[in-house]
Amino acid sequence: MSTTRRFREARAAYLFLAPAMLAYAVFQLYPLAQGLWLSLFQAGLTPERTFVGLRNFERLAVDERFRRALINTAFLVGGLVPLALTLSLGIALLVQPLAKRAQAFFRLAFYLPGVAGGVVLAMVWLWILNPTYGLLNSLLGAFGVRPVAWLGTTEWALPSLGMVVLTWILGQPIILFVAGLDSIPPELPEAARLDGAGPWALFRRVTLPMLRPTLLFVLVTQTIGAMQVFVVVHVMTRGGPANATQTIVYRIYETAFDFYEYGYASAMAVVLLALIAVVAVVQFRLLGQEIEH
Amino acid sequence: MNTERFRARLTGACRGAALLLLTLVALASLLPLYWMATGSLKLQQNAMSVPPEWFPQHPTFQNYQKLLFGSKPVLRWFLNSVVTASAIAATAVFTSTMAGYAFGKKRFPGRSVLFGLIVVTMILPREVTLVPLLVLMRQLGWVDSYLALVAPFICYPFGIFLVRQFMQAVPNDLLDAASLDGAGEWATFARVVLPLARPAIAAVGIFAFVSGWNEYLWQLMLLNREEMLTLPVGVSKLVSSLTSFDMGVAMAGATFAFLPMLIVYLAFQDYFVRGITIGAVKG
Incomplete structure (x- = not known):
């Protein structure tokens, strides 16, 4: 009786899963396996492939442009992740106590650009950052700052x-932090205040520990996002000037679609995969443990 | 007493200053979108004027005329994007609802392994799959087709995850009652699960639509024929990082690509918030 019931439940589950898992197998898992496999070949537009073992990776190790892309990506991660974390947490702390209406406005202000999408915003910023008639230089000019060629100089392009x-x-981290702050039971800060804790101690001892799971989630997703910057590079700089804005994903794109080196591009993608896996595991280990404390 | 009042006033003033700063930052965050929308109403000489025009002095719809009825099939691009994003949303809702329900409410061998695969896929960079996917699409003869634009997104791991999180919070009694009434698996799903999961389903549809609309890299790689381009891929060719371009027309294109997203956001604001908070890993 119970075995037939269990069997029926499992059969139903597999039927419910079938469409998703079928599409997953054909259009995600199979290409993933192919991508790993392809990194061991010399392959291009034509169907023939030559097995080259780890030669693609050896080539990567001494590829000057790929090294630049790695350094640039690390720079973006190192700059974007701390800034995104502190800014979104700070904004969330200010927004959370506000009335619903005000919250909706600030949510719009910070989340809408993300919905607008990278292409649209990169197009606008290309104009805003124009050295001669861009908005930014003219705003800064009002404070006596000389015009800067934001995208045209190697030191300014990447920042x-x-x-x-x-x-x-x-937008997304702000919404998550506000929800996290909402879920802190009001007794906790009250008790801490009665114990004589000041605002800073309250933040360190109560708010931050309660937000740990959210912090971890935001940290991991933002890091992975920053490792895959592409649209701005493609629309605004094409990796220039002098490779100053090459990123890993832009290298993959160029290698595969401008130079048709599919095997070599796959090797780059495998490196990115490995980097992301390592970063995610390390972050989960470090902060995951602290959450349990 | 006095010092206390002073202190209260001081914190009040601090809060006020902080809120003022917050408002300024928020306006700055919206400034690019304002600049785009007003820029789309400026002719080239106004767009290039120094100092810049904060309000268009001679607003004109000429840029939109040039955009929509010029040499490029922009309306067709718009249609392509609508078809692609809608199909991605529909298939994502279909697959995510069923799979999320199974993961959230059914017990079966291999559940944790399969779900683990789905979660890992949310973290893995898609770039690894892009080249093989393109080769696969060539083999299938799907290059420059709607099928190829949609296929890689039929399985939407984030959507499965979201529905599963939502379903786990639904009490089992509700589902058991239905099956005790003699309803089969499919009837229980259609009559009990679907209505219950409506908020999660809506969130999946909206997120899938937005990400389908803004999916740039895959569309860029896949599409060759001009009439098959999607709106973001098409309008991004209106700007150039190397040569000068018509700013007004480019901004009209960007605004045109942005408008559907603005409408979706304004219509479904609450679903975005709910979807993001359900979708974040809890514990």
Whole structure:
């Protein structure tokens, strides 16, 4: 009786899963396996492939442009992740006590750019950052700052792209932090206040520990997002000037679609996969443990 | 007494200053979208004026005329994007609702392994799959087709995850009552689960639509024929990082690509919030 019931339940479950898992197997898992496999070949537009073992990876190790892309991506991660975390947490702390209406306005202000999408915003920023008739230089000019060629100089191009990306990634973390703050039981801060805790102690001892799971989630998703910056590079700089804005994903794109080196591009993608896996595991280990304390 | 009042006033003033700063930052965050929308009403000489025009002095719809009835099939691009994003939303809702229900409420061998695969896929970079996917689409003869635009997104791991989280919070009694009444699996799903899960289903549909609309890299790689381009891919060619371009027309294109997203956001604001908070990993 119970075995037939269990069997029936399992059969129903598999039927419910079938459409998703079928599509998953064909269009996600199979290409993933192919991608890993392809990194061991020299392959291009034509169907023939030559097995080259780890030669693609050896080539990557001495590829000057890929090294730049790695450094640039690390710069973006190192800049964007701390900025996104502190800004979104700070904004959430200010927004959370406000009335519903005011919250809706600030949510719109910070979340809408993310919905607008990278292409649309990159197009606008290309104009805003124009050295001669861009809005930014003219605003800064009012304070006596000389015009800067934001995208045209090697020292400014990458930070400029980072700033542009920063303008559309804050919405989701803000919403998550506000929800996290909402879920802190009011007794906790009250008790801490009665114990004589000041605002800073309250934040350190009560608010931050309660937000740990949210912090972990935001940290991991933002890091992974920053490792995959592409749209701004493609629309605004094409990796230039002088490779100053090359990123890993842009290298993959160029290698595969401008140079048709499918095997080599796959090797780059495998490196990205490995980097993301390592970063995610390390972050989960470090903060996951602290959550249990 | 006096010092206390002073202190209260001081914190009040701090809060006021902080709120003022917050409002300024919020307006700055919206400024690019304002600049885009007003820029779409400026002719090239106004768009290039120094100092910039905060309000268009001579607003005109000429840019939209040039955009929509010029040499590029922009209306067709719009249609392509609508079809693609709608199909992605519909298939994502279909697969995510059923799979999320199974993961959330059914016990079966292999559940944790399969669900683990789905969760890992949310973290893995899609870039690894792009080249093989393109090769696969060539083999299937699907290049420059709607099928190829939609297929990689039929299984939507985030949607499965979202529905599963939602279903886990639904009490089992509700579902058991239905099956005691003699309703079969499919009837229980259609009559009990679907109405219950409506908020989660709506959130999945909206997120899938937005991400389908803004999916750039795959569309860029896949599409060659001009009449098959999607709106974001098409209008992004209106700007150039290397040469000068018509700012007004480019901004009209960007505004045109943004408008559907604005409408979706304004119509479904609450679903965004709910979807994001359900979808975040809890514990």
